[in-house]
Amino acid sequence: MATINGSIVLISLPAIFTGIKLNPLEPGNTSYLLWMLMGYILVTAVLVVSFGRLGDIYGRVRIYNLGFVIFTLAAIALFFDPFTSGAGALWLIGWRVVQAVGGSMLFANSTAILTDAFPANRRGMALGINQIAAIAGTFFGLIIGGVLAEIDWRAVFFVSVPFGVLGTIWSYKSLHEVGARGTGKVDWPGNIVFGVGLTALLAGITYGIQPYGDSNTGWGNPWVLAGIIGGIILLVFFVFLELRVAEPMFNMRLFRIRAFAGGNLAALLASVGRGGLQFMLIIWLQGIWLPLHGYSYESTPLWAGIYLLPLTIGFLVAGPISGTLSDRFGARLLSTTGLLLVAATFIALLLIPVDFQYWAFAIITFLNGIGSGMFAAPNRTAIMNSVPATQRGAASGMSGTFQNAGNSLSIGIFFSLMISGLAATLPAALRSGLTAHGVAAATANGVAATPPVGSLFAAFLGYNPIQSLLGPKVLGTLNPADASALTGKEFFPHLIAAPFHSGLIIVFVAAAIMSVVGAIASLSSGGKYVHVDTTEIEQPAAALSKA
Incomplete structure (x- = not known):
């Protein structure tokens, strides 16, 4: 369990x-x-x-x-x-x-x-x-x-x-x-140093997958870098500390x-x-x-x-x-x-x-x-x-x-x-897929420019993110067949495959x-x-x- x-x-x-x-x-x-x-x-x-x-x-x-x-x-x-x-x-x-x-x-x-x-x-x-x-x-x-x-x-x-x-x-x-x-x-000193160091390292690596600024990932985020580098330094110090503790x-x-x-x-x-x-x-x-x-x-x-x-x-x-x-x-x-x-x-x-x-x-x-x-x-x-x-x-x-x-x-x-x-291929697939179903080029380009982590999490959760990416206002301007196709079961899976x-x-x-x-x-x-x-x-x- x-x-x-x-x-x-x-x-x-x-x-x-x-x-x-x-x-x-x-x-x-x-x-x-x-x-x-x-x-x-x-x-x-x-x-x-x-x-x-x-x-x-x-x-x-x-x-x-x-x-x-x-x-x-x-x-x-x-x-x-x-x-x-x-x-x-x-x-x-x-x-x-x-x-x-x-x-x-x-x-x-x-x-x-x-x-x-x-x-x-x-x-x-x-x-x-x-x-x-x-x-x-x-x-x-x-x-x-x-x-x-x-x-x-x-x-x-x-x-x-x-x-x-x-x-x-x-x-x-x-x-x-x-x-x-x-x-x-x-x-206790060993427990504290190890706990803080490993937590900082693992948390930094995990938060590195979130976008930061213009980047698709957060590896350039100062807090992520501080967590990873600081965690590694603490874990190295922990090794020397443990070798000197009775x-x-x-x-x-x-x-x-x-x-x-x-x-x-x-x-x-x-x-x-x-x-x-x-x-x-x-x-x-x-x-x-x-x-x-x-x-x-x-x-x-x-x-x-x-x-x-x-x-x-x-x-x-x-x-x-x-x-x-x-x-x-x-x-x-x-x-x-x-x-x-x-x-x-x-x-x-x-x-x-x-x-x-x-x-x-x-x-x-x-x-x-x-x-x-x-x-x-x-x-x-x-x-x-x-x-x-x-x-x-x-x-x-x-x-x-x-x-x-x-x-x-x-x-x-x-x-x-x-x-x-995904960053190398998903934007082009989003752009062509959306425009093929009547979405304006400017809107499609904006959606294609969003960090791919959102689409990845959507696939991980079993969601179709197109509805939230476009919003009801854009979907309302499309003909019903295109809107239905974009928000249906097959468009996003085909798109991301x-x-x-x-x-x-x-x-x-x-x-x-x-x-x-x-x-x-x-x-x-x-x-x-x-x-x-x-x-x-x-x-x-x-x-x-x-x-």
Whole structure:
């Protein structure tokens, strides 16, 4: 449920904004859209390490159980949003931030609790199931969000309540501390510097996709630059700070362990690629393919979730099997092959037309799910096996940070790449398409000059933006047939199809390269390494044994 909540709003945003009576595409409302997308993911990326370290010190089960309580209370508050318009959006954003605090507690400590509970020769199976549940949640969120958005927008948030209540009762009743507990105190300076630095960096990258001045993106915005540069400086300072702290939040010495360092780099790149894939497939289905095949804009979230089922099925098929196999053969072959398969599917998606035959799309996305499943469980098992028992909470949190930061980074990276692709071709397509339906050349030129981010967000939300771009006054001057065509189901999808594919080439080639680099990092992580219980983290070579 913690990871479902990271993606469930992606596909149900149209219903949510309609429910609170807010148009996210109006000037000034884009920030609501961005924070609804990134707030939950950003907070989990920032806090998951801190809560992992707190679990090491005060007990992993204690922090985990408290996370269930906070997560559930926030879900109840989200369901009872009493406001509309901007106030309603702020209520949802604020309580999703609170829910992310609870989700961070769950996410940071679940892997460590399982690592404590299972011997090394069975951890692949146990962590495989856990990792599959976590990442499958990001896929299930798309399906569940589409279904629930069709029923009622509040149901998108209420779905967490019964699971949260049952989970809270179950965890307090059944879970007991069995792992080694570390000693020491909380590294407050490290927590503060890391939190501020990562927040500034991720927020700056995300706001970089908004237009600034005459530019289609905001990379020249002084505030964006300040956030990115300042965030990087703080994170560099954080590394030096942690190397000089006796009991750091983020044990940088763990990166001397090859399996830990390589596994986390591969996880970061895989997470960026996976996040980008989700965004692009949602735009592709909701904004183009489904309307072209006769589906109303109101029903596209539901059907987009249904048509993405092969991706989820492939992941669920490969994940548990790969986790079990990694107990016997190690993670390197499985995780490396998995990421190479993911890279191949990114290229394959470029070879099918925008208005594809569904069977081809289903096979490619199924194989992408297979590749992701082959990578995820073995890679997480290798990471957790490589660290000392007293550092498992921190290691789990650090690994979660890389995964969640990758999801957040994908918003800024892939939307910016797509905007760059659209900027080269969309204006001409808008100009010719509008004038062909009777719109005056001056008006068409004005619409074509608008930043492409608006059209991209419209496709992402499954909206036809032409009505708001032209306005009722211009539409009223056109003959009824042209006005109907411009505001119908097919004009905008046809218009954006070719420019979208131009942007898709940039996005998916970048994602394929990231997957290949991740595969190389996974390959270089070594064979099946299991940490021998010892307090000498400073000499990881002596603390590792090769099975």
